[in-house]
Amino acid sequence: MSQFNEILESARLRAVNKALPYSGEVTPSEAWALLQAMPNAKLVDVRTQAEWQWVGVVPGAQLIEWKSYPSMASNPNFLAQLKAAVDPESVLLFLCRSGARSHAAAALAAQHGYSTLNILEGFEGDVDAAGHRGTSNGWQAAGLPWTQS
Helix, strand or coil, X not given: CCHHHHHHHHHHHHHHHHCCCCCEEECHHHHHHHHHHCCCEEEEECCCHXXXXXXXXXXXXXXXXXXXXXXXXXXXXXXXXXXXXXXXXXXXXXXXXXXXXXXXXXXXXXXXCCEEEEECCCCCCCCCCCCCCCCCCCCXXXXXXXXXX
16 A cells, blocks of 8 residues: 555555545645645645734745634635635645644635544644743644745
């Protein structure tokens, strides 16, 4: 079985084991491997504009807020913006800071017919012993591509 198929199977099993409403969950490294291997895979970063600007972004990601800073009110246009930004045939990999907002976004997109995966650990990952993110796990800690303005 190829690495690509192994990743998708692991993602599917995680979804089954957790009774998730979408196709599966992947680690940041698995997400990056899928983005490299699947021409129809798209990364959708659902963090806030403030997070994109101050913390960083993954090059090529579709940036669509799930909630807006500073009020953290839900984005009422999320689904319309998603539909305008990505092909409905794409496999969507959702990313947020820690994996919670992206879980909700992946669930909503799946309800509307998209093939969706949630990226575990998120962009910054869990808080470490010193109370900081970005060091113990997540996209940044995995050493995957990202930029900061």
